Amino acid sequence: MTILLLGANGQIGSSLRSRLAAFDKVIEGTRDDVDLSNHDLLLKKLKMYRPQIVVNAAAYTAVNEAEEEQEEVFSINVGAVQCIAEWAKENQALLIHYSSDYVFDGKKPKPYVETDQANPLSVYGKSKMAGEQAIASSGCPHLIYRTSWVYKNNGRNFAENILHLAGQRDTLKIIGDVSGTPTHADLIADVTIYCLRLYMNSPEDEKEKLSGLYHLTAGGSTSWYGFAMYLIAGAIRGGATLACAQESIISVLSSEYNGGAARPLNSILSCEKIKKTFGVNLPVWEVYADKFLKEWIAGQVNAA
Numbered sequence: 001m002t003i004l005l006l007g008a009n010g011q012i013g014s015s016l017r018s019r020l021a022a023f024d025k026v027i028e029g030t031r032d033d034v035d036l037s038n039h040d041l042l043l044k045k046l047k048m049y050r051p052q053i054v055v056n057a058a059a060y061t062a063v064n065e066a067e068e069e070q071e072e073v074f075s076i077n078v079g080a081v082q083c084i085a086e087w088a089k090e091n092q093a094l095l096i097h098y099s100s101d102y103v104f105d106g107k108k109p110k111p112y113v114e115t116d117q118a119n120p121l122s123v124y125g126k127s128k129m130a131g132e133q134a135i136a137s138s139g140c141p142h143l144i145y146r147t148s149w150v151y152k153n154n155g156r157n158f159a160e161n162i163l164h165l166a167g168q169r170d171t172l173k174i175i176g177d178v179s180g181t182p183t184h185a186d187l188i189a190d191v192t193i194y195c196l197r198l199y200m201n202s203p204e205d206e207k208e209k210l211s212g213l214y215h216l217t218a219g220g221s222t223s224w225y226g227f228a229m230y231l232i233a234g235a236i237r238g239g240a241t242l243a244c245a246q247e248s249i250i251s252v253l254s255s256e257y258n259g260g261a262a263r264p265l266n267s268i269l270s271c272e273k274i275k276k277t278f279g280v281n282l283p284v285w286e287v288y289a290d291k292f293l294k295e296w297i298a299g300q301v302n303a304a
Helices: 011-020 039-049 070-091 123-138 158-166 185-200 204-210 224-237 272-278 285-303
Strands: 002-006 025-029 053-056 094-100 142-147 172-175 212-215 249-252
Touching: 002 011, 002 039, 011 025, 011 053, 011 185, 039 070, 053 070, 070 094, 070 123, 094 123, 094 185, 123 142, 142 185, 158 172, 158 224, 158 285, 172 224, 185 204, 185 272, 185 285, 212 272, 224 249, 224 285
Parallel strands: 002 025, 002 053, 053 094, 094 142, 142 212, 172 249
Antiparallel strands: none
């Protein structure tokens, strides 16, 4: 079995690399290897490798910049996805793809389920919604995972940025009226592999039933402010020296921030479907946040 992993150097992709190593043959595609904005080249790569499984962990993810770069965003998040999905349909390959909580407008007072109407507020969100639709319309076997607030060590994400800023500034203002679930890339990768094994070991008629869209986040929820407080408290407790103390973190409203793409106020996703269908265990977000902090603190000690 040949697996093509696209976005191998990204947050989710890098977490998947070691976990996919147990499979027969894994081809790692980075941005340098496969330019997703070049659909002809992408198709050539698919025909050359002929994978039985395509894991698409690549995407245009710069939410604010996407507002000004719509053509590139849709080329990567929709055009490339459609190209992969149509090839997968023709060759009966499984497509694993990652989407986002940003397909919703955040107005629902409860956690979103997979069947809720998508209504994205940003260009990025619209592109992710269109990518999902392209896969579903193709009819290819697929597992789409919507996730949220993805982070990991040594990545470009909120957690790394907050701890970096806390080391430089004595006061931080963090948005407190946006709710969601911080989800470590390792958790996403772990669940992806678990579900993939169950899928591959299922009879053909069962595979058709398993194919579809799933929400995949850690358990529980918090705000950006709550996440920042947890990280900074944990870093200080672990011995890190920061310029910003917990009492110097100020909660502010998202309306106080001007500019950038609009984001949903409620990004909480219900994961009952994936729990019931695959029997997965999704620990509360603090479990992987503690893992992140342990690795971050170790990195600070080694760098000193």
